[in-house]
Amino acid sequence: MKKARQIKQVRSQPVTVKGVPLLDMFFPDEHITPVHLSIYQLICGLAVFLAVFFVYLKTLYPTIGLLDSGDMVSSAYTLGIPHPPGYPLYCLLGKLWISILPLGNIAFRMNIFSSMAASIACMMVYFIVLKITPLSRKGIIVCFPAIVAALMLAFASTFWKQAVIAEKYTLNAAFATILIFILLKWQEVASRKQKGLSPSSRVSTLPLGTQTGMSMLLLFALCLGLSFTHHLQSIFLVPAGIYLVLAVNMRMTPRINYLTYLKMALLFGLPLLLYLYLPIRASVNPLTNWGDPDTIEKLINHITAKQYGYYFTSSPIKLAQHLWTHLTGFFPPQFTWWLLWLGIAGFFSLLKTSRRTTIFLGLIVATDIVHSIRYDILNIDDYYIPSFAIFAIWMGVAVGYICNWTGKFHRHLPLILTCISLSLPVIPFYSHYHQQDKSKHYFAYDSAVNTLNVFKDKAIMFCASDDIGFPMWYLLFVEKMKPETIIIDKAFLQYAWYTELLKQRYPEEFAFSVSQAGYATTLDEYTLNFIRANIERHAIYLEYQQPLETEFSLVPAGVFCQIIPKITPEEMKKILSEMDINFNLRRVRDTSIYKDWRTAVIFKNYGAAYSQLGSFCGNTGLYAQAEKWFQKAIEMNPDSADNYMGLGMVLEHMGRGEEAKRMYQKGKGN
DSSP states (O other): OHHHHHHHHHHHSOOEETTEEHHHHHSOOOOOOOOOOOHHHHHHHHHHHHHHHHHHHHTOOSSOOSTTHHHHHHHHHHTOBOSTTOOHHHHHHHHHHHHHOOSSOHHHHHHHHHHHHHHHHHHHHHHHHHHHOOOSSOSGGGGHHHHHHHHHHHTOHHHHHHHTSSOSHHHHHHHHHHHHHHHHHHHHHHTOOOTTOOGGGOOOOOOSSSTTOHHHHHHHHHHHHHHHTTOGGGGGHHHHHHHHHHHHHTTOSSOOOHHHHHHHHHHHHGGGGGGGHHHHHHTTOOSOBTTOOOSHHHHHHHHTTGGGGGGBOOOHHHHHHHHHHHHHHTHHHHHOGGGHHHHHHHHHHHHHHOHHHHHHHHHHHHHHHHHHTTBOOTTGGGGGHHHHHHHHHHHHHHHHHHHHHHTTTOTTHHHHHHHHHTTTTHHHHHHHHHHHOOTTOOHHHHHHHHHHHHSOTTOEEEEOOHHHHHHHHIIIIISOSSTTOEEEEGGGGGSHHHHHHHHHHOTTTTOOOOOSSOOOOSSOHHHHHHHHHHTTTSOEEESOOGGGGGTEEEEEETTEEEEEEOOOHHHHHHHHHTOOOOOOOTTTTOTTSOOOHHHHHHHHHHHHHHHHHHHHHHHTTOHHHHHHHHHHHHHHOTTOHHHHHHHHHHHHHTTOHHHHHHHHHHHHHO
16 A cells, blocks of 8 residues: 555656646746836837838839739739638728829739838847847947847848739738747736736736736737638647647646636637638639539638649658758848858747747747648748747847847947947848849740730630749729730639639630540640630630641640631741730840749740741741741750751751851750
């Protein structure tokens, strides 16, 4: 009996590490010093917002950009449905913003909307750092580490890129930073000591109508639900939020009751009703109706982004590769290698002063990483924006810690160092300004205009690239340029909802059946049958497809080809002899403008278009015209060996052998 009692006592003893209970290591009892913001700290926060907003306005896209910009702007303007998960809050807020801001074109207004959200996120980073980095000194100096953190995020390359274009990630960042601030404020309130009470008797003194500031938790639940109606990335905060609530609740008296949790659940779920926007708008068949979520099944598929499931990987080798490339390829370029150490130092500095807050922020980063290394998409760096914001917070903490620590050596040293620290954001600003200045970028807009200008009225275009299709959506649906043009996304023809939607919207054009046998081509049978059914009444355009030449004739039309009924070589020669194509690409020769890889692809498309026209002319014996077009192709894309080889063959046919040899040599050199 005595032995059993001893065993029971041993089992009841807490597990310890170096004498510290394991439970206390991960759920520590911490006294959070209340932070009361002074008027000048609030003014500094507003100044941060205005300064960052000014920089973004200076570097803003003047019109539509690449990425998902055309999809998001068109959907907001028409109250349509963009790509999964549908972004109902973005569409509604965007429509309101467009309506109340009479400034510039529609895309420009939505670009400003992104800048506004990004500036709010930077301001919230400022207030978060103020809250978790108490300084031993007084006065405006306490604002400096927070200002450094806010500007570090503002000038991080990925965040800046998203802040100057109509996209969804900056609004998500604004939500994330607001949610983090609310939880940290609640932690402060719930951990506050009343005068004369023991640590175990801590209760809130915040006059919010509840003893322990439960209103902050209810506000968090409401904002979290609202953020979920914009972007599901907010789920990165959920494990960390649960941890912080549990860790603080263990030390609270009284603890959170089940009624409060029920209220939180209701307030979280209430904003989710905004997702009813999707089936309501789908029922009226808007111009952008991605997924056509007018049934419960299609609605769930759209919200959960089921069609993107194949982008996720579970391969351990790939996960390890992604982990290494993401950590080494994304984080250092955001803040430059020169300043990377500052964020790492800030993490360990905060760990010494507030382990609970450190674990809370670290869990957000860990959740972000675990999710993102599974997602194999080109722009996966955008998914790390919440982690970049936290890394910027740690950088601000490091600046504050260094300033506090150096006060031991000289009383004026912290002031000197904090003033010097304000120059640190100049490094990422200077490093990224050229790359992120989009104030002269018209590439996406001009490319779409060039394409539509070549098209005939009531044309049909088969599109296979978002970088071509989304800017076209903007011109068709927002600016109403040739609005009767029909765009068919070839990648979507595999989905039943898309083909059914096309049949509803264009019943005459899609009144044909798909045969199982027929013409062997690289095109799928559905597309081929569509061309056969509509070629006599519509001008149909798609990228060059050689197998089509057996049944049809192809005529160059900018970066596309028009499919026409079969014609004789003489008829083709006559068409080509009268053809003159000029592309308008503003600042295409301006070397001071940074061109990312997507823009470079657009330029190559135009070089390929001229080269294609040169080949057509050369094949019909129009050698003079062929020489002209190949020269333009080389001017547009001087690195393409095919352009030199094509010109060489044309010159050889013209009897200019020496010139042809030089072209062949240049082609082999490339």
